[in-house]
Amino acid sequence: MASIAGDIERLETEITNAISSASDETALEDVRVAAIGKKGSVSALLKSLGGMSPEERQVNGPLINGLKARVGDDINARRDILKAQALNARLASETIDVSLPVREPAIAQGRVHPVAQVVDELITIFADMGFSIAEGPHIENDNYNFSALNIPKDHPARQEMDTFYFDPREDGSRRLLRTHTSPVQIRTMLESKPPIRIIAPGRVFRCDYDQTHTPMFHQVEGLVIDKQANLGNLKWVLEEFLKAFFEVPNVKMRFRASHFPFTEPSMEVDVGCQRVGNELRIGEGDGWLEILGCGMVHPNVLRNVGLDPAEYQGFAWGMGIDRIAMLKYGIPDLRTFFASDLRWLKHYGFAALDMPSLAGGLSR
Numbered sequence: 001m002a003s004i005a006g007d008i009e010r011l012e013t014e015i016t017n018a019i020s021s022a023s024d025e026t027a028l029e030d031v032r033v034a035a036i037g038k039k040g041s042v043s044a045l046l047k048s049l050g051g052m053s054p055e056e057r058q059v060n061g062p063l064i065n066g067l068k069a070r071v072g073d074d075i076n077a078r079r080d081i082l083k084a085q086a087l088n089a090r091l092a093s094e095t096i097d098v099s100l101p102v103r104e105p106a107i108a109q110g111r112v113h114p115v116a117q118v119v120d121e122l123i124t125i126f127a128d129m130g131f132s133i134a135e136g137p138h139i140e141n142d143n144y145n146f147s148a149l150n151i152p153k154d155h156p157a158r159q160e161m162d163t164f165y166f167d168p169r170e171d172g173s174r175r176l177l178r179t180h181t182s183p184v185q186i187r188t189m190l191e192s193k194p195p196i197r198i199i200a201p202g203r204v205f206r207c208d209y210d211q212t213h214t215p216m217f218h219q220v221e222g223l224v225i226d227k228q229a230n231l232g233n234l235k236w237v238l239e240e241f242l243k244a245f246f247e248v249p250n251v252k253m254r255f256r257a258s259h260f261p262f263t264e265p266s267m268e269v270d271v272g273c274q275r276v277g278n279e280l281r282i283g284e285g286d287g288w289l290e291i292l293g294c295g296m297v298h299p300n301v302l303r304n305v306g307l308d309p310a311e312y313q314g315f316a317w318g319m320g321i322d323r324i325a326m327l328k329y330g331i332p333d334l335r336t337f338f339a340s341d342l343r344w345l346k347h348y349g350f351a352a353l354d355m356p357s358l359a360g361g362l363s364r
Contacts, residue, residue: 004060008067011041019074025082032075042068111349115218115337118325119201121356122220125244126199128358129237131222134198136184138205139166139175144183149262150300164205164215177205182262185223185316189305194312195226201321214334218321225297225307225314234294234315242271242291244358246328248283263295263316280327289327292319 015035022028036042045064049057112120123133136144146158156162157179164177184200201220208215224233235253242251252272260266269292274285282289294317299309322334329348331337336344 004056005063008045008063011045012067012070015041015071016074019071019078022078022082024086025079028075028078028082035071035075036068042071107352110352111345112352112354113337113345114325114329114331114348114350115321117350117356118321118328119218119220121245122199122201122321124356124358125241126222128244129197129240131197131199134184134188134200135202136178136181136187136200138178138203140178140183141173141175144186145176145178145180148186148301148304149182150298150304151261155261160207162207164207179206180204180318181219181221182316182318185221186301186305188223189225189302189307194307194314195224196314197224198222214322214338216338217334219318220321221316221318223297223314223316225302225312227312229296229314231296231315234296234317238269238292238294238317242282245324246282251283254288258293258295260293260295262298262301264298266293266295268293269317279330282327291324291327292317294318 015031018031018034019028022031032040034040042064046068049061049064052060127133142158146155151157163179166175168174181200181202181204184202185198188196188198188200199220199222202218203216204219205216206213222237224237235255239251239253242253243249254270254272255267256270258266258268268290270288271282271291272285273283273287273289274281275287280289294315297314297316302309302312302314322337325331325337326334331348
């Protein structure tokens, strides 16, 4: 009996000293496992009760269980002390300078790219006029990109110096990266019945690279097909768009004869402007700036999509999204749109939640 009591006393002294010496919670956990864990020293004493006589268990059982309880209490008390010490050390090292400015949240730091902003503005303006948004694949075939649009086989746009082609297929045909969003017009006319009123914004690809051209850029085209569409309607749509987009009360437009294979007659559109220093002001002055191309849909294009030009007619227009973004927001070089420069984006970008609206202003 006495030997067991002596063993318990010595073991408690050892465990108590180990608990007091634990410098952090990890070390304290090691002491706990060594003492009252599944294979700990106190647990071993408890297991030894099975080999004792009933009289011995009656005496030693309370002693061993009392030891286990005291060890547990000591460990919990030491753990509280160590947690308080760790907190105090952290508070001493992690100071906050309340004089520093408040850091903006991520949503406030993020910026919408000018191209994405202008696309949203275009959608807002034309949706208000009753147009829907149409999209198509970036990889096209010759028919949708050229033939259905009445572009001749010997047209320069079909040459590899202007168009990105893929390797020929087994049948000799070659897919390509679309050079304009006009294939979306063809797909829409094949899939939908008139009346049709769409705009088609998206990426396009051409072999070109300088201050005002890049191999990949963005374009938007519009298409109206019905039985009474005319040049007067086209002029009104473009005039209303330019006033809304450049946020001016009035614009002057000048239509010049041009040639596009998919429209007849075809026209280039100039908008009145004035240059004041490095600033270009749309809707003012006596200067002119070419802004887009347009025309009445060529009868051959209508025939290619199964529409009778004697019954239906329409008009279409197209412009570079990057270019009108440069004009509106004073961006001098097209190549910077794709440079992935965060400094540039912070300067020219837009607040993430500041969505354009005709009532609240397109560019706030």
